[in-house]
Amino acid sequence: MSNSDQIDYWNGKAGEKWVLHAERLDALLAPFAGAVLDRVALIEGEHVLDIGCGAGALTLKAADQVGTTGQASGVDVSEPLLALARKRAEDRHLSARFERADASQYRTRTEMDALISRFGVMFFDDPVAGFANLKQCLKPGGRMTFACWQSLAENDWARAPLEAALPLLPAPPAPPPPGTPGPFAFADQDRVVKILSDAGWSDIEIEPWRGNVTLPGDTAEEAAGFMLEIGPVARLVAEAGINMALVRAALFDLLSQHAGSDGRVPMPAAAWIVSAKAQ
Template identity: 35%
Template sequence: MSAAAQMPEDWSGERGLRWLRDVDLMEAQLAAFGAALVDRAGIRAGERVLDIGCGGGWTTRRIGEAVGPQGLALGLDISPALVAEAVRRATGLPQVRFEVGDAATARPGGGPFDRLMSRFGVMFFADPPAAFRHLASLLAPGAQLNMAVWAEPRRNPWMMEMRRVVGAHVELPKAEPLAPGPFQLSDPDFHRALLEEAGFTGFDRQLLEQPMLVGGPGATPARAAAFALGAFSVGELAEAAGPGVLAAATAALEDLYAGVATDEGVPMDAAVWLLSARRQ
């Protein structure tokens, strides 16, 4: 699979509602990558930070703790439902705020920002060059960018093996390189050129490879399979094909996960690029 072997993502509607339904499991699954992003960023007290694709606000709250009461952590997400949940979870952190908006065009209050951050929230733009030029315009000169994006599909069996298993039971869309999807920014040459064209300099990246617990710590193979098929768009294709196909795909995915399950859960290898750059 390359950049977009999946259905179009309606993050403002159904996709956002599915994320909200599984928000605690999703956050548990992604927590280690979010923590690595925040740690590598070296956020300073008093900074004004824009968090793109904030979802339920996990990273935004950690950013808020780092900037302290004199700073600002503003989470931006296109899903009204997720933003409402993020607001609810940020009680007691007055320096943390949230807004609903499409990051490709929105101009959130509180700018210009000292830093732009995103954990897996910038891979779904229809026009990435235009979107990143716009994001750069929200930043102060010299502002820092820190993002986590999925690395190349071959480095991410957590997704590729699920697709292989489900693809044996239902036809999956053909990959379209660089189309909106989890792997849109996975190619090292593409994401570097994209940021440089948008006016960022001092580019750096680090590859983080580690197992990811599908469905969070302690998930059984059955729970992990139910989570994965409910949370990711390939599961929607199995659902649409009918209950028989869904049941067969679920059983096959449970078998896959049973083969790797441990007392900690269902670990599958994952790889993430941690990107950093600075606005000129």
């Protein structure tokens, strides 16, 4: 279990872009931090670990909830994102700790009450081994709650811009085989249940989350610019080397149709909020 592709990816340009756009990404993903924290229901004094914590937005919210008698920590493979997470904690005078490690092989110094994650657990080459390891980080009876995306087809915010860009490609890229590590790897909830139960978790519950996410930017033009910077379209454009101006125009056309009266662009999104217990 090496996870080396993802480790390289998140320490390269992707990590740098997430740092650059961290505030805007946190605004986009804010509803899911709320959904995870509502479900896991942390109490003061608890010890909680955020898996694939990135720039630490969820960890810092958890730190507020567990208070000074508790401890919130984050683990991630991306050094640029962890540097920002540490700076944010320092700026907010929060004692959250951040450690660079592959979560699928990580061991905590003390047993945790809870594990949480916002879109940070879909990147393991061997998810059963990864989740079996994570279970060892919890006290017996400890709990885990994470958010992961439903399928690309259910996530218009990511799918529609991709479809707008596809006709501009010389040939459509082959979709990755189901289960390939990546943002949509946990789209199939039966697969998630199987992974967690094979890894020894119990009381597995999966709740659908459906709603709108508002794309970053005050206008459709700014939202189109953002989609060219980060996410599935940006990756496609970089890999295929297609004409950026044409893609920008296609995205602008599409997003203008979704823009509200304030100019901002809300689009449908769908995630799973997954909970389980360590026996």
